[in-house]
Amino acid sequence: MKQHLILIGMTGTGKTTVGRALSERLGLPLTDTDRVIEQTTGQSIAQLFREQGEQGFRAVETQVLHQVLAGKPQVIATGGGIVLRAENVERMKRHGWVVCLQASADEICRRLAGDTNRPLLQGDLKQRVRQLMLERAGKYDFADWKVETTGHTAYEVASMIEQRWRREMEVRV
Ligand SMILES: Nc1ncnc2c1ncn2[C@@H]1O[C@H](COP(=O)(O)OP(=O)(O)OP(=O)(O)O)[C@@H](O)[C@H]1O
Ligand SMILES: O=C(O)C1=C[C@@H](O)[C@@H](O)[C@H](O)C1
Ligand SMILES: [Mg+2]
Secondary structure, X not given: OXXXXXXXXXXXXXXXXXXXXXXXXXXXXXXXXHHHHHHHXXXXXXXXXXXXXXXXXXXXXXXXXXXHHOOOOOEEEOOOOHHHOHHHHHHXXXXXXXXXXXXXXXXXXXXXXXXXXXXXXXXXXXXXXXXXXXXXXXXXXXXXXXXXXXXXXXXXXXXXXXXXXXXXXXXXX
């Protein structure tokens, strides 16, 4: 059953930040799949990538998503690459309303300048962001709604999503 509010989108579009604000506004718990991965493995994301490679990380991510979706209704902030596995996409569509956060490549670079916690962005940030955007073109398109975040604060984005969510829920009561 569709019961969660699931945030997807490229890395740096604000899923974690907007998720926190949304969870407060909606009075729903927040789960961030990246944080659950770190808690359950006892390793940082950077360590996991180093020791298990990206595919090792993706395997844990899929397990964690499965567990979280089986839980009570909540706001779920996902990792930017969660859409890379078709089984994750199918499960998210089945179990929640999926909201895609968007931002321009320049805005993502501004937000993530100096970041050392995202293994896929190390090196030339501009080049890495552009490359990931190209590789992932179309992968976020299955979302129920899309929200442009460039030029809006995380609180404004959360407020836009809250209003839309409340409207949708009213229609469904
Ligand atoms: N709307 C916004 N405007 C400006 N800065 C923002 C906005 N949303 C988030 N940020 C900032 O951008 C950075 C990345 O945000 P955040 O960690 O929430 O992204 P994310 O989508 O969760 O990324 P990831 O997929 O890597 O987990 C943070 O420093 C955050 O404060
Ligand atoms: O875009 C990605 O593939 C990633 C985004 C982060 O949320 C983390 O899940 C990790 O750094 C990988
Ligand atoms: Mg995040």
